[in-house]
Amino acid sequence: MVLMPELPEVETTVAGLRSVLEGAVLARVEPRRADLRFPIPVDLRQRLTGATVTVLTRRAKYGLIATDRGDMMIFHLGMSGRWRVDPTEIGTHDHLILETGAGRQLALNDPRRFGFIDLVRSEAWEAYGPFTRMGPEPLGPDFDAAHLAAVLKGKATSIKAALLDQRIVAGLGNIYVCEALNMAGIAPTRAAGKISRPRLALLVDSIRTVLAAAIVAGGSTLRDYARPDGELGYFSKQWRVYGREGEPCPCGGTVQRRVDGGRSTFFCPTCQR
DSSP states (O other), X not given: OOOOOOHHHHHHHHHHHHHHHTXXXXXXXXXXXXXXXXXXOTTHHHHHTTOBEEEEEEETTEEEEEETTSEEEXXXXXXXXXXXXXXSSOOTTEEEEEEETTSOEEEEEOTTOOOEEEEEEGGGGGGSHHHHTOOOOTTSTTOSHHHHHHHHTTOOSBHHHHHHOTTXXXXXXXXXXXXXXXXXXXOTXXXXXXXXHHHHHHHHHHHHHHHHHHHXXXXXXXXXXXXXXXXXXXXXXXXXXXXOTTSBOTTSSBOEEEEETTEXXXXXXXXXX
């Protein structure tokens, strides 16, 4: 099962990087190839070497690293990317090396090279192409039942497809949408525009609960995904339905799986309506 890091995995990654990079001087910045999914900025080394990291944060599934020079490096982990902290050796799939003045080392490891790195001016990061088309953060104050009711009004598409649309809400992926819909008791195939306001409120609460629990647990244990400290996340042990076809749902029903557009949906026909 090939799964990409979702919002909790990126949040956990940023937290792990923060403990090493925040306030640190970037003594060495070494791209080890010219491109990942997209070309690595040719001036990355020049603009970041010698700079001090001031802030690390996240937008949707993107990590943001700002410096005192007014530059911000944006990274996306793609399908299998992860940052390795103080690796014992540099491997074939370590495509970017960051070394701090204190001698700490970070390696961006991405075997499939579906991730990417970009560089923007810090004051203009909100105008970065992908960010201009994104909906609100699911853990932020702008994501509520009123927002969902407004953007889903009249939509015949399924609620699952709607929640995966980054223009509606940013950063949700397949795992946590399946989990939240099960927690809220909403069938993934239900027309998005036909869900009542009270059920949308329950869905918002379920999304927040599932994401918060996953962040506390350190993200889900994906085949390729590990936290920067090398520890695996443990949220997958708490999955209600994801990857559990044929097993019991918390309600006592049996988890089923369907495939839509090559993507698996796990749900319980007993409690999800």
